[in-house]
Amino acid sequence: MAATGTVLVVDDDPAICVVVGEALRRQGHKVKTAGSIRERAALMDSFTPDVLITDVMLPDGDGLEGVADIIAARPALSVIILSAQNTLNTAIRATEKGAFEYLPKPFDLNELTRAVSDALGTRYEADGETEAGGLPHDGLPLVGRSPAMQEVYRTIARVLSNDLSILVLGESGTGKELVAEAIHSLGQRRTKPFVAINMAAIPRELIEAELFGYEKGAFTGAHARTAGKFEQAQGGTLFLDEIGDMPMEAQTRLLRVLQSGEVTTVGGSKPVRVNVRIIAATNKHLPQLIEENRFRQDLYYRLNVVPIALPALRERREDVILLARHFLERAAQEGLPRKTLADDATQLLMVYHWPGNVRELQNMMQRLAVLSRENVITGEILRNMLPMDAVPADYAAPADHLAYAVRDWAKRQLGVGIGQPNRNLHDDLLAVIEPILLQEVLATVDGNQIRAAGLLGINRNTLRKKLTDYGLDPLQLRLTD
Numbered sequence: 044m045a046a047t048g049t050v051l052v053v054d055d056d057p058a059i060c061v062v063v064g065e066a067l068r069r070q071g072h073k074v075k076t077a078g079s080i081r082e083r084a085a086l087m088d089s090f091t092p093d094v095l096i097t098d099v100m101l102p103d104g105d106g107l108e109g110v111a112d113i114i115a116a117r118p119a120l121s122v123i124i125l126s127a128q129n130t131l132n133t134a135i136r137a138t139e140k141g142a143f144e145y146l147p148k149p150f151d152l153n154e155l156t157r158a159v160s161d162a163l164g165t166r167y168e169a170d171g172e173t174e175a176g177g178l179p180h181d182g183l184p185l186v187g188r189s190p191a192m193q194e195v196y197r198t199i200a201r202v203l204s205n206d207l208s209i210l211v212l213g214e215s216g217t218g219k220e221l222v223a224e225a226i227h228s229l230g231q232r233r234t235k236p237f238v239a240i241n242m243a244a245i246p247r248e249l250i251e252a253e254l255f256g257y258e259k260g261a262f263t264g265a266h267a268r269t270a271g272k273f274e275q276a277q278g279g280t281l282f283l284d285e286i287g288d289m290p291m292e293a294q295t296r297l298l299r300v301l302q303s304g305e306v307t308t309v310g311g312s313k314p315v316r317v318n319v320r321i322i323a324a325t326n327k328h329l330p331q332l333i334e335e336n337r338f339r340q341d342l343y344y345r346l347n348v349v350p351i352a353l354p355a356l357r358e359r360r361e362d363v364i365l366l367a368r369h370f371l372e373r374a375a376q377e378g379l380p381r382k383t384l385a386d387d388a389t390q391l392l393m394v395y396h397w398p399g400n401v402r403e404l405q406n407m408m409q410r411l412a413v414l415s416r417e418n419v420i421t422g423e424i425l426r427n428m429l430p431m432d433a434v435p436a437d438y439a440a441p442a443d444h445l446a447y448a449v450r451d452w453a454k455r456q457l458g459v460g461i462g463q464p465n466r467n468l469h470d471d472l473l474a475v476i477e478p479i480l481l482q483e484v485l486a487t488v489d490g491n492q493i494r495a496a497g498l499l500g501i502n503r504n505t506l507r508k509k510l511t512d513y514g515l516d517p518l519q520l521r522l523t524d
């Protein structure tokens with residue numbers, strides 16, 4: 044386990060101070076925070092930190108100015124610079140001033156906590172002893188530094204010190220439950236229980252009994268008074284997972300409990316006061332369910348005080364490799380052989396469409412850690428693990444590259460095409476792609492139109508007409524390579 048020390052975090056964004064401060068405290072460091080150069084100077088004297096983490100753009104000046112003087116006066120101090128000005132210039136200036144490390148914003152929290160451990164002199168030994176609860180869980184459990192995830196972190200930071208209801212939205216496997224756990228375990232209720240209930244996993248008729256508890260004899264099999272999830276979560280957080288699957292009657296009852304702050308068990312009559320923070324999650328589109336009279340609008344407003352929308356993994360491709368390495372690292376921490384990714388494997392990970400999101404990536408990396416005999420995971424090994432339809436047997440990347448290129452093209456065309464009602468995107472795209480395909484196929488079969496038509500799966504007359512339309516000369520195609 045890394046050494047602990049004292050850390051001063053300087054950033055004018057209170058959200059960053061809270062999140063970074065909390066992550067470092069969880070690793071056992073003593074942390075103070077400051078929002079300006081003036082506050083920083085005061086704490087440098089009174090708090091004498093081992094590590095100074097400082098932002099560059101501060102309200103009362105340039106945070107880098109003065110760093111050289113601070114280091115001159117305190118040579119043992121390590122300085123880590125954070126900056127949203129992701130320019131090479133900032134990185135260079137930071138190095139010139141004697142900074143130990145420079146992290147461009149948005150940064151990854153685990154990377155930051157690791158930099159602090161490094162700065163304190165005990166390098167994080169990946170293949171050394173693993174202690175229970177070691178990295179990465181003593182940092183923040185959420186990995187990713189894409190802008191979309193930074194936005195999620197900022198929202199999380201804002202809700203840690205209050206009890207506002209939170210609605211976590213996102214596709215299956217995007218990390219909704221992880222976010223709920225993070226909010227609880229970093230927030231002011233962390234010493235109290237975190238209780239989760241999944242509406243989709245419990246028979247509908249038992250949901251109310253599970254949530255609110257029941258009295259002895261309330262229904263067949265109710266042998267003794269049993270506390271519901273609300274009472275179990277007393278003082279802590281109740282996570283209502285898959286809220287979109289909650290039956291209407293239970294919704295009505297839930298709303299009443301949220302409004303009154305009191306729970307009455309099934310079959311009971313004496314209400315019990317409950318104090319719980321509610322975090323709900325769903326992968327459904329609740330406004331649509333409201334339209335269909337399957338979700339109560341008033342309950343929706345009650346739950347959706349602070350929405351947190353988790354991006355799908357394909358919308359934050361810059362995080363895929365980070366996450367993949369994180370899961371391989373975690374597998375290694377759990378005693379499995381350490382595996383690394385070859386370049387062609389990382390390319391494949393980037394283009395794949397990740398229907399199962401982070402969960403799918405995590406499962407894949409775990410399987411690779413267990414099953415693969417090689418220590419370096421190649422594109423070929425990876426390709427064999429991806430579903431057949433995602434990856435053509437011979438080579439995966441081109442089809443995905445094409446899909447990616449088409450999506451990109453369509454987006455740009457739509458941006459450009461506003462106010463151009465005569466656009467025909469479909470024909471435009473086909474006019475680009477189809478002649479390329481025809482030329483390739485004809486070249487492969489040496490210009491033989493019958494074989495080409497067979498390979499393309501169209502009849503020969505259609506092929507001939509297309510060639511004429513595109514102005515392609517089949518005789519010349521025979522000569523291309």
Ligand SMILES: Nc1ncnc2c1ncn2[C@@H]1O[C@H](COP(=O)(O)OP(=O)(O)OP(=O)(O)O)[C@@H](O)[C@H]1O
Pocket residue numbers: 184185186187213214215216217218219220221222326366401402405
């Ligand atoms: N940003 C992340 N960093 C690290 N691990 C993550 C991240 N997001 C998700 N995971 C991991 O991926 C898996 C799926 O996450 P989680 O169960 O929170 O998803 P979910 O959105 O609740 O999915 P579902 O809708 O299917 O219940 C978990 O094992 C979780 O630890």
Ligand SMILES: [Mg+2]
Pocket residue numbers: 219220284
């Ligand atoms: Mg979930």
